[in-house]
Amino acid sequence: MSVTVKSAKEIELMRKAGHLLEGVYEEMGRIIRPGISTMEINECGEKAIRKRGCIPNFLHYGGFPASICVSVNDEVVHGIPRRDHILKEGDIVSLDAGLIYKGYHSDAARTYAVGKISPELKQLMDVTKQSFFEGLKYAKAGNHLYDISAAIDDYVSQFGYGIVQDLVGHGIGTSLHEDPQVPNFRQKKRGMKLVPGMTLAIEPMINMGTWEVIWEEDKWTVVTKDHKPSAHYENTVLITDGEPELLTLHM
Numbered sequence: 001m002s003v004t005v006k007s008a009k010e011i012e013l014m015r016k017a018g019h020l021l022e023g024v025y026e027e028m029g030r031i032i033r034p035g036i037s038t039m040e041i042n043e044c045g046e047k048a049i050r051k052r053g054c055i056p057n058f059l060h061y062g063g064f065p066a067s068i069c070v071s072v073n074d075e076v077v078h079g080i081p082r083r084d085h086i087l088k089e090g091d092i093v094s095l096d097a098g099l100i101y102k103g104y105h106s107d108a109a110r111t112y113a114v115g116k117i118s119p120e121l122k123q124l125m126d127v128t129k130q131s132f133f134e135g136l137k138y139a140k141a142g143n144h145l146y147d148i149s150a151a152i153d154d155y156v157s158q159f160g161y162g163i164v165q166d167l168v169g170h171g172i173g174t175s176l177h178e179d180p181q182v183p184n185f186r187q188k189k190r191g192m193k194l195v196p197g198m199t200l201a202i203e204p205m206i207n208m209g210t211w212e213v214i215w216e217e218d219k220w221t222v223v224t225k226d227h228k229p230s231a232h233y234e235n236t237v238l239i240t241d242g243e244p245e246l247l248t249l250h251m
């Protein structure tokens with residue numbers, strides 16, 4: 001699949017898809033507290049997506065059994081929601097969710113604190129989020145794709161954290177995953193030139209310890225190899241003539 005450049009009309013639909021997803025996150029964010037199950041978060045998110053007249057794009061994607069990926073502590077991404085997985089004080093929980101609006105996809109991820117968390121976990125969450133914004137500074141027409149990757153890497157590496165390499169960001173549009181891949185670590189080359197109308201899901205996944213990850217027996221849940229915690233932050237981003245536009249976050 002080649003990289004798609006969206007028309008003004010398509011951009012309008014993606015903007016709407018992104019804005020609707022932001023509302024879904026507001027609803028999910030409100031229910032996160034010690035004592036709720038990861039399944040309850042999934043149900044809240046799916047309901048919020050459907051009541052907006054949209055379709056959860058993760059549901060049945062490659063066989064994924066839920067609408068929202070809910071990953072706790074050492075789970076990096078693709079955590080399967082469960083009735084018997086109860087959040088407790090001091091956990092961190094990463095949600096990855098997306099929806100389809102009139103054929104166009106949005107995709108975003110956030111990591112939340114459950115009750116009061118340690119300063120170490122707070123820093124991991126803050127650095128992960130900030131690394132997205134460091135990459136975003138380079139998401140401009142005329143720059144190259146891997147300028148984004150290098151900026152994320154340079155920022156995160158100062159803290160001694162591990163950057164997940166097995167999973168990366170991606171183009172997005174009428175498919176959830178389009179070309180190009182958007183790595184969160186430095187590449188040897190600068191990659192393709194960015195042009196207005198490209199839409200990218202930039203999504204650093206940052207581990208407190210090693211960058212290495214393993215897949216659990218359920219074939220979905222990705223966990224850190226050393227079982228230290230991991231955080232995730234993602235937005236769908238539009239490349240423009242000027243500053244990048246965040247489609248899934250209004251600041």
Ligand code: MG
Nearest residue numbers: 107201203234
């Ligand atoms: Mg994504």
